[in-house]
Amino acid sequence: xxxxxxxxxxxxxxxxxVHLPCNHSTISGTDYIHWYRQLPSQGPEYVIHGLTSNVNNxxxxxxxxxxxxxxxxxxxxxxxxxxxxxYCILRDVRSSNTGKLIFGQGTTLQVKP
Amino acid sequence: GAVVSQHPSRVICKSGTSVKxxxxxxxxxxxxxxWYRQFPKQSLMLMATSNEGSKATYEQGVEKxxxxxxxxxxxxxxxxxxxxxxEDSSFYICSARDPVTSGNTIYFGEGSWLTVV
Numbered sequence: 001x002x003x004x005x006x007x008x009x010x011x012x013x014x015x016x017x018v019h020l021p022c023n024h025s026t027i028s029g030t031d032y033i034h035w036y037r038q039l040p041s042q043g044p045e046y047v048i049h050g051l052t053s054n055v056n057n058x059x060x061x062x063x064x065x066x067x068x069x070x071x072x073x074x075x076x077x078x079x080x081x082x083x084x085x086x087y088c089i090l091r092d093v094r095s096s097n098t099g100k101l102i103f104g105q106g107t108t109l110q111v112k113p
Numbered sequence: 114g115a116v117v118s119q120h121p122s123r124v125i126c127k128s129g130t131s132v133k134x135x136x137x138x139x140x141x142x143x144x145x146x147x148w149y150r151q152f153p154k155q156s157l158m159l160m161a162t163s164n165e166g167s168k169a170t171y172e173q174g175v176e177k178x179x180x181x182x183x184x185x186x187x188x189x190x191x192x193x194x195x196x197x198x199x200e201d202s203s204f205y206i207c208s209a210r211d212p213v214t215s216g217n218t219i220y221f222g223e224g225s226w227l228t229v230v
Contacts, residue, residue, distance in 0.1 A: 036221075043119075043206045043221035044157070087156075099145055099210030099219045103157040 004088045009108040012078045020073040020107055022088030027068050030093045034101070035062065035073050037084040044087065044103075047073065051093070083111045116140060117209050119222035126229055131195045134225045136163075136207030142187035143209035148180075151204040151224075163190040163207075197229040 005023040012018040024033065035047040048055055048062045050071070055062040061074040075082055087106040116139040126132045136146055144165045149157040161182055162170040169182035181193040190209075194201050206224045 038157075041204075041224070041226075043117075043208070043224045046218055046220065049218075085156075099208065100147060100159065100162060101208070101219060102159060103149075105156050 004090060004104055006086070006088055006104065006107045008105065009110065011110045011112060012075075012082075014080060014111055014113050015077050018075040018078045018082070018109065018111075020075070020086050020088075020109065021070065022072070023070045024088070024090055025069045027090060028092070031090040032093055033062065033064060033068075033071050034089045034091050035060070036087045036089065036101075036103075037082075038087070038106070039081075039084045047086070049091075078109075078111045080111050080113060083109055085109070117207065117220045117222045119205075119207055119225050121225060122223060123226045124228070126197055126227070128198055128229055129196055131193055132197055132227060133191055133193045134205055134207075134227070136190045136192070136209070136222050138188045138209045138211075138220075141209075141211045141213060143190075143211070144187060146184060146190040146207055146209045148182060148190075148192050149206045149208070151206060153204075157206060160192075165190075194227065197227070199229045202227055202229045 032049050032051050034049040036044040037047050038044045048060050050062045063072045085106040085108050087103050089101050118137045120135045146163040148160045151157045159172050160175045163182045163184040165184045171177045184190040204224050208219050208221045210219050
């Protein structure tokens with residue numbers, strides 16, 4: 001699986017938008033971009049995923065660069081409960097039936113009241 | 114939505130004993146489940162792929178005789194840490210893929226804290 005690069009940590013103020021970047025310059029045409037987050041002492045939680053087009057769901061938005069070499073997870077209004085480690089993971093659609101995910105170090109998001 | 118559940122959430126065992134952790138998919142069938150371990154302040158490390166009705170596939174460096182995996186049904190996989198030692202103390206997490214949902218969403222269990230004393 002291609003590698004992703006994320007900042008180690010970011011800070012945000014409560015009720016402000018947060019933009020979490022992810023670089024994946026070696027992404028292949030068959031790689032989906034997945035985001036998961038992990039709250040303290042819990043298993044990871046699915047956030048969003050996309051292939052080429054921007055995606056929105058109730059949790060977040062995913063903005064994908066035109067060349068797909070980077071993407072940004074957008075939390076529209078951060079709350080204290082959004083404080084977590086956010087993982088950007090590439091997953092090849094050809095192996096999507098396996099469910100195997102390889103985690104990097106992720107970005108630790110701190111939300112200040 | 115789909116839920117993956119682990120049991121126990123916390124367990125303490127004595128050095129040299131074995132401990133079993135269960136992973137269940139509650140409302141979908143999972144032919145494949147995955148086991149991860151996570152040390153404090155570190156990311157998740159994939160240990161093995163659990164295949165229903167066949168042997169597990171272990172990642173490089175993971176001892177298959179120490180971490181026994183059984184996937185006897187489409188909703189249950191178990192991880193047994195044999196002859197546990199203090200260095201096996203960790204957060205163990207399982208995941209499973211729901212083949213029905215769009216994009217093959219993967220769901221994770223709540224995790225199980227293992228402390229070996």
